[in-house]
Amino acid sequence: MISESIKELLIIAASSALISNVVLSQFYGLCPFLGVSKQLKTANGMGLAVIFVITLASLVSGLIYNFVLDKLGIGYLKTIVFILVIAALVQFVEMFLKKYSPGLYESLGVFLPLITTNCAVLGTALTNVQEKYTILQGVVNGFATAGGFWISICILAGIREKIKYNDIPKPFRGMPIVLITAGLMAIAFCGFSGLL
Amino acid sequence: MGKSSKNKPTCSSVFLNGLIKENPTFVLMLGMCPTLAVTSSAINGMGMGLTTTVVLTMSNIIISLLRKVIPDKVRIPAFIVIIASFVTIVGQFLEAFVPSLNASLGIFIPLIVVNCIILGRAEAFASKNGPLLSAFDGIGMGLGFTVALTCIGLVREIIGAHKVFGISFYHLAELIHAPEGVLNWIDRQYPIAIFVMAPGAFFVLAFMVAFINSIKLKENKKNVAADCKVGDHDCANCKEKCEHRFYDENGKDGSVYDKHMSKESEEEGE
Structure with a gap:
C-alpha cells in the first residue's frame, strides 16, 4: 500500500522533471528561461528560487483549492485566486527571507519578484487541479517540475557561456541562436520519452 | 497623457x-x-x-x-x-x-x-x-x-x-483535380514530424527572427553607413552605443566579454 503510493509519486516526479520537461516540452516559463540564462551563476540562482516558490505555491494552492474553492463550489474562480495567492506568497517569501535568512535573500533576492509572472508557477498549480492530484502528489509534482526547470536553465546557461566565443552568422546572433540551442536540447530531452 | x-x-x-x-x-x-x-x-x-x-x-x-x-x-x-x-x-x-x-x-x-x-x-x-x-x-x-x-x-x-489550415495536401490536390501522378507523388511524401513536436517550435521561431534580423541588417547597412562611427557596421563588435544596435550580446572576443562581465550581471538583476 505504502510502496504503491511511493511508486506513484516517483513516476509523477520522473515524468514531470524529465519526460515532459516543463520548459522544453510543455513551454512554461520560457521568459526567464531565455532571459536569465546568460550566465551559469545567475541561472542557478533563478532555478533555485523557482524550485522554492513552485513547491510552496503547489502546497498553498492545493490546500486552498481542496478546502475552500471545492467546498464552496466556486472552482471556476481558480485562476484569479491562484494568481493572487502566488503574488502574495512571493511577497511574503521575500519579506520572510529578508528577515530570517539574509544570505539566501541575497542570492535569490533579485529573482523573487520576477517569479510572479513566471507561468510555470501558475501552470503547475492549475495542472495539479486538472490532474486531480492529492496535496502530497501536487507538492511532489511541483518540486519535480521546478527541478526540471532548474536542470534545463543551467544546461542552457552553460552552453550560452560557450556560444559567446563562437563565430555565429550575423542574423543568428542574439535570440535566434539561443532558440536553436533550446530546440536541440528539446530533441535531446525527447530521448527520455521511453523512460517509463 | x-x-x-x-x-x-x-x-x-x-x-x-x-x-x-x-x-x-x-x-x-x-x-x-x-x-x-x-x-x-x-x-x-x-x-x-x-x-x-x-x-x-x-x-x-x-x-x-x-x-x-x-x-x-x-x-x-x-x-x-x-x-x-x-x-x-x-x-x-x-x-x-x-x-x-x-x-x-x-x-x-x-x-x-x-x-x-x-x-x-x-x-x-x-x-x-x-x-x-x-x-x-x-x-x-x-x-x-x-x-x-x-x-x-x-x-x-x-x-x-x-x-x-487543417486540410491535407492530398485533399487540396484532389480539389484542384491534379493528375493521378501528382496525387501518388504527394501520397508517397513523409512530413518532417519533428516540426509539429516541441523542438520544431524553437527552430521555426529562430529562423523567423533570424530572417527579420537579416532584413534589419541590410537596412542598417543602407541607413547607418553615414553616421556609424566605427564604420564597418559590425554591431556585435561595436563598442559605441548607437540606436541602431540590436544585438544583445557584447561581442565574441574574450577580452570584451570579460570587461562586460561585471556590468552585465548587474543589468540582469533588474
Whole structure:
C-alpha cells in the first residue's frame, strides 16, 4: 500500500522533471528561461528560487483549492485566486527571507519578484487541479517540475557561456541562436520519452 | 497623457505600431510561452491570438478608465485581478461555444493571465493613455500577436504535417483535380514530424527572427553607413552605443566579454 503510493509519486516526479520537461516540452516559463540564462551563476540562482516558490505555491494552492474553492463550489474562480495567492506568497517569501535568512535573500533576492509572472508557477498549480492530484502528489509534482526547470536553465546557461566565443552568422546572433540551442536540447530531452 | 507634444499618438499610428513596428512576438519577444506551445497548427495559433486580443483590448479599456482611481502602489495586483477576471470570462465563453478550440488550447487559456504582453501593455500604455487609444493599442498589439502565431503555426503545419489550415495536401490536390501522378507523388511524401513536436517550435521561431534580423541588417547597412562611427557596421563588435544596435550580446572576443562581465550581471538583476 505504502510502496504503491511511493511508486506513484516517483513516476509523477520522473515524468514531470524529465519526460515532459516543463520548459522544453510543455513551454512554461520560457521568459526567464531565455532571459536569465546568460550566465551559469545567475541561472542557478533563478532555478533555485523557482524550485522554492513552485513547491510552496503547489502546497498553498492545493490546500486552498481542496478546502475552500471545492467546498464552496466556486472552482471556476481558480485562476484569479491562484494568481493572487502566488503574488502574495512571493511577497511574503521575500519579506520572510529578508528577515530570517539574509544570505539566501541575497542570492535569490533579485529573482523573487520576477517569479510572479513566471507561468510555470501558475501552470503547475492549475495542472495539479486538472490532474486531480492529492496535496502530497501536487507538492511532489511541483518540486519535480521546478527541478526540471532548474536542470534545463543551467544546461542552457552553460552552453550560452560557450556560444559567446563562437563565430555565429550575423542574423543568428542574439535570440535566434539561443532558440536553436533550446530546440536541440528539446530533441535531446525527447530521448527520455521511453523512460517509463 | 494627451498633451500636445510633437508626435501625438493617433488611433491609426498606435494600431500600426502594435501590428508591425513593435510586433510583440518578432520585435519585442514577449509572450513566448503561448507562442511556442500552441502553434502546432495555424488554427490553434489563430485561436490563441484572437483570444489574447479580446482579453488585451478589454483589459486595456478597463485599466485605462480606472487609471486615475487605482493607487500607484497597488497597481500591479489591481491590473492582475482585472486581467484574470477577463481571462476567466473569455475562458467560460470558449468552453461553452468553441469546445474544440478550448480542448486544444487547454491550460494555456488560464495562462493568458501571466502573458507578459498584457501586463506589459497595461503598465506601459493603458495606465498612461485614454480608453480609445488604449483600445486601439490592444487591438493592434493583439492582431500583431495573432499574425505572428498564425505564421508560425502555418509553417510548422506545412512542414510537419503536410497540411494547410487543417486540410491535407492530398485533399487540396484532389480539389484542384491534379493528375493521378501528382496525387501518388504527394501520397508517397513523409512530413518532417519533428516540426509539429516541441523542438520544431524553437527552430521555426529562430529562423523567423533570424530572417527579420537579416532584413534589419541590410537596412542598417543602407541607413547607418553615414553616421556609424566605427564604420564597418559590425554591431556585435561595436563598442559605441548607437540606436541602431540590436544585438544583445557584447561581442565574441574574450577580452570584451570579460570587461562586460561585471556590468552585465548587474543589468540582469533588474
